Amino acid sequence: MSDSSAKDSVERHQIRVRYGETDQMGVAHHGSHIAWFEEARTEWLRSRGVSYRELEQSGVILPVVALKIDYRSTVGYDDLVLIETWVKERGRASITFAYRAVFEQEARIIAEAEITLACVDREGKVQRLPDEV
């Protein structure tokens, strides 16, 4: 997938795997990553001075319209995961974030992802993405 090394706007956010995020394979369930990427996205916006909560309250809604995750290796309960987030593509009414989840302790990639959000208003009508995003 995308290469984060060339990007200077990569935001780093750390999460710790919750017990309830594991499944009976003994590692984090593949659905857990969705919540981590979502949390990292909120922090990416905050690092740019944007509160997604306030954006939404002002009528700018960013629903996920596509996602793609490649799982490279597993991660377990209580492990610290570094999520790198950057913008891969910015359209008139959509934005695609790229992610890399890394288990720093063992210097290995856990997952890479691309998630595309549309920009809609409260009625679900497509609208222009604000400049600050």
Add this chain to the structure above:
Amino acid sequence: MSDSSAKDSVERHQIRVRYGETDQMGVAHHGSHIAWFEEARTEWLRSRGVSYRELEQSGVILPVVALKIDYRSTVGYDDLVLIETWVKERGRASITFAYRAVFEQEARIIAEAEITLACVDREGKVQRLPDEV
């Protein structure tokens, strides 16, 4: 906890344990039961001709204000669980449901619970519980 045998309005609803509901202990995580009881509550209402979705759209909101769960035994992925739901107590602006989750295949109780809902309007103000509930 409560005894369902004397109640003639017990509603029975079956769920199957999802893979993602297990944790690394190899059984359903204790948080999963919350979703099962919530699903069973919707079905209890439906069996009485009430759609909780329509109730909520009409301005009758029933947030959970208290819950109590006793876990009696574990249940695993793909197991069928029978949820018995009945009303334990009905107040002017609240209702308490009792639940028993049973693993019928082995005739054992998985969990017993009591969950209390308040009745509020869209602004969160307490209001009288409708007669149909």
Add this chain to the structure above:
Amino acid sequence: MSDSSAKDSVERHQIRVRYGETDQMGVAHHGSHIAWFEEARTEWLRSRGVSYRELEQSGVILPVVALKIDYRSTVGYDDLVLIETWVKERGRASITFAYRAVFEQEARIIAEAEITLACVDREGKVQRLPDEV
């Protein structure tokens, strides 16, 4: 994505959206679909006489290694969603399922997905996919 109409081994499984699966946008959160597809996959296997639980107990583990979801429209609490599941590609040690989630009541597609599973043993070593899958 893939076209299910030409496939004669499409398995249909219905789920009902849980309250806890919604988020503050008022519709099912994009992470919920992961659990639906996982449940549908278990049922696809069962319809072929295969219990994924027994497979796993016998040492055949099928972790998700890639997923791709396109969200076409939203679906809300209590809605019934039909999940169509079929095999898109079968490798020596992997299998890719295709999915289409449909809101039949309004004849619209909610999401399309492709999810690839690897076949590994208890130590995580790649092994040949059993013929029955």
Add this chain to the structure above:
Amino acid sequence: MSDSSAKDSVERHQIRVRYGETDQMGVAHHGSHIAWFEEARTEWLRSRGVSYRELEQSGVILPVVALKIDYRSTVGYDDLVLIETWVKERGRASITFAYRAVFEQEARIIAEAEITLACVDREGKVQRLPDEV
């Protein structure tokens, strides 16, 4: 419920409400608190030099056998919640934690809880709680 003020071993842990933890009432779903309390419990142990992961690997398993939550007020997406955790009761083979979730910004209590864990071995047989817990 219990009073934390008299306890000198209260551990404080902060979480931020995830978007996916909200439901269509526009606030954190009542099931989300389970994950917060679980995360706070891990941190309570860590603050005492105990890794629950290592405990479990050494054969000391602490499944939840009872829980009780009183919801005092709601909390929304992106809010910071302070979780106070302390031990309410310590038995020979069980331990009960008390929790208070506080929304500091508005100085109000979100929820109070008591969660009891049993101490079992890998086969599920009750065993003595280690002294360090």
